[in-house]
Amino acid sequence: MSETTSRVLRLLGLLQSQRVWTGAQLAEQLGVTERCVRRDVERLRELGYPVHASKGHGGGYQLGAGAALPPLLLSPDEAVAVAVSLRLAAGGSVAGVGESALRALSKLDQVMPARLRAQVAAVHDTTVTLASAPDTPVDPDVLMTLARACRDHEHVATGYVDARGNATECRLEPYQLVTTGRRWYLLAYDRDRQDWRSLRLDRMTDVRALGSTFVPRRAPDAASYVQRAISSSPYRYVARVRYFAPESVVAQCFSPASVTIEADGPDACILTAGADDPERMVLHLALPGVEFRVLSPPEVVDAVRAAAARLARAAG
CATH class of the missing domain: 2.30.30 (SH3 type barrels.)
Known part of the structure; x- marks a missing residue:
């Protein structure tokens, strides 16, 4: 590969990684002059990449959308990530994506080197996706x-x-x-x-x-914030429960999307979860099969006492 071709590919990668680049920024990244950057931008345009240029404050070079999708520049890690994601998307939660994902995957598989294809197959063959209740798919x-x-x-x-x-x-x-x-x-x-x-x-x-x-x-932190929001805020009752077992043990019994768990020393943890029905929550809280104590609220504490009394009567 010639030095010019290599540099043009690097320029394409930069334009794909950020919305707008100034000529000076691209020249610094590529180690060339701004005049050279302008020539390389013209080469990309000749290849079908719609590179837009604007002047003034906030202006610069921007990779736009074209009438047809030109070739993408993917590193080996990116190619594997895209292929794995497309396989998962075939049965995912985005409306209408399944069939399109399979078509895109077939095109990518045709040009993917054998060693990368083997990596994708290894991930797919060793992964099982649990079926879940259907939700409204996202547009x-x-x-x-x-x-x-x-x-x-x-x-x-x-x-x-x-x-x-x-x-x-x-x-x-x-x-x-x-x-x-x-x-x-x-x-x-x-x-x-x-x-x-x-x-x-x-x-x-x-x-x-x-x-x-x-x-x-x-x-x-986006993941932590959303997890707290969906595990407690939509519900009438939010319980805090201390389990007398390590966090790793308790976490195996709950979906990460439904609760938050924080370590409370080496042999205990605090779980936070929400529900609209305290009595049904009690059955959920008992899943780990270890000693636990409800810290709050009083309604869930009362529900635990009521459930304990019923179980004691059931035992004879």
């Missing part, structure tokens, strides 16, 4: 709009229907998408509430990227 357009907005720090407006059926309009600063396998969530800063929140993508309507951008705030 792929919504998913892609939000993914781009998170990447580019772009303001978003959307309608939203909460768990109680209340419809509102939201102005958001989107930060990160989180999936539990069955559902997709967005961590965002709500400009009207002036606070962080998590939103289910299947409850969002008329999602619009507004074109204006924001300066990123210091955001909470």
Whole structure:
């Protein structure tokens, strides 16, 4: 591969990794002059890549969308990740993606080197996906709009229907998408509430990227924030329970999306979970089969006492 070809491929990789690059930034990354960058940009355009250039504050080079999808530049690790993701997407939670994922996977498999194909097969052959209750699938357009907005720090407006059926309009600063396998969530800063929140993508309507951008705030950890939100906030009762067993033992009995667990010393942990029915929650809490004590709230404590009395009577 010639030095020029190698540099053009590096330029393509840079343009795919970030929304906008100035000529000076690209020249520094490639170790060439800005004039050389302009020539390489023209070579990419001749190959069918729509590279847009704009002047002024915030301007620079940007890889745009074309009439047809030109070849993508993928590293070996990226190619394996894409192939594995496409296999999983065939039965995933995004509407209409299954058939498209299989077609894309077949095209990628044709050009993938044998050693990478073997890595993908190894992951697939040693992975089992548990079937779960169906949920409302996410519109792929919504998913892609939000993914781009998170990447580019772009303001978003959307309608939203909460768990109680209340419809509102939201102005958001989107930060990160989180999936539990069955559902997709967005961590965002709500400009009207002036606070962080998590939103289910299947409850969002008329999602619009507004074109204006924001300066990123210091955001909470997306996975932890969403996990706490979906394990407690939608429910009437939120229980805190101390288990007299290590965190690793208790965690095996619960879905990570339904509870949060924190170590409380080497041989104990604190679990937080939500429910609308305290009595049904008791059966759920007993799953680990180890000693535990409900710390709060009183309604769940009373439900444990009632369940214990019934079991004692059942034992004779």
